[in-house]
Amino acid sequence: MAKYIVKRLIHLIGIMIAVSFLTFLLMYLSPGDAAAKKLNAQGVAVSEEIIEKTRESMGLNRPFLVQYGDWALHALQGDLGESYKDGFPVAGKLVKGLRYTAILALTSMALALVVALPLSILTALKKDTLLDDITRLFSFIGNSLPNFLISVLLMYFLCVRAHLLPLVANESIKGLLMPCLALSIPICGRFIRQFRAEFLEQLGKPYVSGAMLRGVKRRYVLKNVLHNSSISILTIVGLSIGTLFGGSVVIETIFRWPGLGKLAMDAITNRDYPVIQGFVLFTSTVYVVINLLIDICYSWVDPRLRKKEGDS
Amino acid sequence: MKHLRKLLPLLLAMCMLLTLAACGQKAPESAAPPADTGADAVPAAAPAAAEPKFLKMAVNFAYPSLDAHKDYYGWYTQIYGVTETLFRIDSEMSVQPLLAKDSSVSEDGKTWTIELADAVFSNGNPVTADMVARNFRRLVEVNERYDDWAAFTFEAKDEKTLVITTPDVFPTMLVALTDPEFAVMDLDATTDFDNAPVATGPFVIKSFKPEGDVEVVRNENYWNGDVRLSGATLFYLPDADSKLMAMQSGEIDCYTSVDAAAKEIYEADPSSYVLTVIPGTRMQFYVLNQTRLSDNVCAAINRTVDCEAIAAYLKGTTSAAVGPFIASAPYGQVTKPAPDPAAAKALLEADGYTLNADGYYEKDGKVLELSIAHYMSRQLPDLAVLMQEQLKNVGVKATPVVEEDPDATYIATGDYDIALYCMIADTGGDPYYCVDALYRQSGKWAKAGFPTDETETLINKLQFETDIDQRAALANEIVQKSIDDNAFGYVGLFNKVSVARPGVTGFSEDIPFDFYGLTADTDIA
Numbered sequence: 076m077a078k079y080i081v082k083r084l085i086h087l088i089g090i091m092i093a094v095s096f097l098t099f100l101l102m103y104l105s106p107g108d109a110a111a112k113k114l115n116a117q118g119v120a121v122s123e124e125i126i127e128k129t130r131e132s133m134g135l136n137r138p139f140l141v142q143y144g145d146w147a148l149h150a151l152q153g154d155l156g157e158s159y160k161d162g163f164p165v166a167g168k169l170v171k172g173l174r175y176t177a178i179l180a181l182t183s184m185a186l187a188l189v190v191a192l193p194l195s196i197l198t199a200l201k202k203d204t205l206l207d208d209i210t211r212l213f214s215f216i217g218n219s220l221p222n223f224l225i226s227v228l229l230m231y232f233l234c235v236r237a238h239l240l241p242l243v244a245n246e247s248i249k250g251l252l253m254p255c256l257a258l259s260i261p262i263c264g265r266f267i268r269q270f271r272a273e274f275l276e277q278l279g280k281p282y283v284s285g286a287m288l289r290g291v292k293r294r295y296v297l298k299n300v301l302h303n304s305s306i307s308i309l310t311i312v313g314l315s316i317g318t319l320f321g322g323s324v325v326i327e328t329i330f331r332w333p334g335l336g337k338l339a340m341d342a343i344t345n346r347d348y349p350v351i352q353g354f355v356l357f358t359s360t361v362y363v364v365i366n367l368l369i370d371i372c373y374s375w376v377d378p379r380l381r382k383k384e385g386d387s
Numbered sequence: 388m389k390h391l392r393k394l395l396p397l398l399l400a401m402c403m404l405l406t407l408a409a410c411g412q413k414a415p416e417s418a419a420p421p422a423d424t425g426a427d428a429v430p431a432a433a434p435a436a437a438e439p440k441f442l443k444m445a446v447n448f449a450y451p452s453l454d455a456h457k458d459y460y461g462w463y464t465q466i467y468g469v470t471e472t473l474f475r476i477d478s479e480m481s482v483q484p485l486l487a488k489d490s491s492v493s494e495d496g497k498t499w500t501i502e503l504a505d506a507v508f509s510n511g512n513p514v515t516a517d518m519v520a521r522n523f524r525r526l527v528e529v530n531e532r533y534d535d536w537a538a539f540t541f542e543a544k545d546e547k548t549l550v551i552t553t554p555d556v557f558p559t560m561l562v563a564l565t566d567p568e569f570a571v572m573d574l575d576a577t578t579d580f581d582n583a584p585v586a587t588g589p590f591v592i593k594s595f596k597p598e599g600d601v602e603v604v605r606n607e608n609y610w611n612g613d614v615r616l617s618g619a620t621l622f623y624l625p626d627a628d629s630k631l632m633a634m635q636s637g638e639i640d641c642y643t644s645v646d647a648a649a650k651e652i653y654e655a656d657p658s659s660y661v662l663t664v665i666p667g668t669r670m671q672f673y674v675l676n677q678t679r680l681s682d683n684v685c686a687a688i689n690r691t692v693d694c695e696a697i698a699a700y701l702k703g704t705t706s707a708a709v710g711p712f713i714a715s716a717p718y719g720q721v722t723k724p725a726p727d728p729a730a731a732k733a734l735l736e737a738d739g740y741t742l743n744a745d746g747y748y749e750k751d752g753k754v755l756e757l758s759i760a761h762y763m764s765r766q767l768p769d770l771a772v773l774m775q776e777q778l779k780n781v782g783v784k785a786t787p788v789v790e791e792d793p794d795a796t797y798i799a800t801g802d803y804d805i806a807l808y809c810m811i812a813d814t815g816g817d818p819y820y821c822v823d824a825l826y827r828q829s830g831k832w833a834k835a836g837f838p839t840d841e842t843e844t845l846i847n848k849l850q851f852e853t854d855i856d857q858r859a860a861l862a863n864e865i866v867q868k869s870i871d872d873n874a875f876g877y878v879g880l881f882n883k884v885s886v887a888r889p890g891v892t893g894f895s896e897d898i899p900f901d902f903y904g905l906t907a908d909t910d911i912a
Binding site: 105106107108111113115118119123125128163231235242328329330331333 | 459531532534624629632633669
């Protein structure tokens, strides 16, 4: 296992180089640059001479490979540079954004799992009953509605009409509730459908019928079903966590949540290369690490995989 | 779904309950909310006169720093009521002294002498000419947009007299000094420019969250009269729906930049919301590429585009424009022909175009097809579609083409027939900035073919003209040429649309510029 982890971490270095290079290249090739974006930010016309001078002082006129190499060298030394837009350190921005994104992602995921897991087991056991129909209908609606619409509906009913939650909230627990709800509703809808399908598949397998016929207690059968479904559940959860850690621009903008999604979107709009690069490095690392953790969990959950790895 | 029949009544009952619950709520009362976090704001009764008055206002942008000299941060420190400049622009668009008391210019127009008012910083230190000079030098040093000012000198003649010398005549000095970046801070007392600048405004920073909310409290040492509010919280709310619902839920008291959808909702309930709509300074316009289009085609386009109809469609968020400036300004006295589709058709036909079976004009078997280059901002996509529709009605085929960055794409290459753009046309009650940006031979729109030696001469004359009436006359002449030559089409000026609860006044809702906000007169009745 240790060898496997080291191998995956070595792959991570290659992935980071490839992703950062490609991102830098795409940003370089796309029209516009940080100097013009910064100076024209409020719609005030600025002379081309001043823009050119700023471009020069920011080093944007240097050849692509020189710019990328300079950034990569500093990044290797742990220096992600400073934002072109405001001169503040990129690392500080990412750490701040990550903190809020992690809080929102993990609480949304926890909420979605707490609701989706028991409901999907129940609906799989009570297939084609009223409970199953209601749950499926709501999971279908939750999964189909776009984030912004869910957010607006939540704001309207919970904040404007019922005054249950603040709309203009800070980053407290109270302020977390609304974005967390808005983010977890579609995840919950998706999870219920996917988990239910997985449980139904397991429940239809011969080992379940056999156990039931032999008079094995239902809770032991369920335990086995859960155990055998865990690989699929882990995969689904792992992919969703990776996406959530990339940040959610819409939710973060609507609820003023200072996470990574909005940071990245603003950086792209402003051609803020150092911030974009930092974000890309960070998200690619998160994806690789989460996938690695999921793989480790696989072998922990399924001893056969451990054996296979040992054999190989 | 065999239980759907059972499920349906249940769902309907739930929907009814939700609707009843929604209808049962009353609109929030106008209130002065408490000054704490703002997270729990609920409508409350109006405070007694002696009670502290705190305002809650939404703002559209948030910045990482309060250093008024850097970037555009000064716009926001001024909106927060923290910083002030030597001069300010009033609702009549005229320059008024603020930290300054008086000003004069030498006969050669190159030396400006400014007498300062008896202002003090929030720490009680007096504002001296030396401190102002040091502030201006710092601005030039830290803000790239003021690189041109490096050739100017700023000297203190005495305690209260500042002398600015320029290498050339600089008639727009006082207008330039209204820029929020010319804020005066106590450079010696300020230890943290990013978070706690010491300045002269009616409010001082209580708490500042970079790229987030700001809390200000009354400056107890304010030099220019009584400050009516005890303090204010400025919430960063970039989303239009969030602002609307925060207003409806009673969590904020006012904001500017109300969008069309929210404006309609506020208009429907005048007892709960006070809307203020004034013409602003941000202009939507188009440029006709004269290197590609004939004179008649350009003229036909201008006779087709109906600015009033476009403004009506945009539901009061813009006002139809004639030129780039507000019509009431002395330099906004230009005229243009009324839209006339029949005249447009006649112009095209005089140019040899004939209508084909599809209803489009063509010449030599080639349909007249135009590109409308634009970008996704400031309602330009709506404008592109509306122009496309109006052109189609006279038989001109037009295709909107969207780019992400206009300056780096169609403006840089000149690859367009019609180019849409939006910019601030008036930064402070003088036409030169806009004229310089739009009509110079070295300017970014020159590729479209309009600027001539004649306009360049007029612009150079405007640059150094010191007489205000003469400046207005020159500006009018230049803009009129751009209209008569069918080079530009000025479509609309964005209105500054503000909303407030009844009783909330004085948050600069009557000033067309975006960079004014809280003042000593801001109040909640």
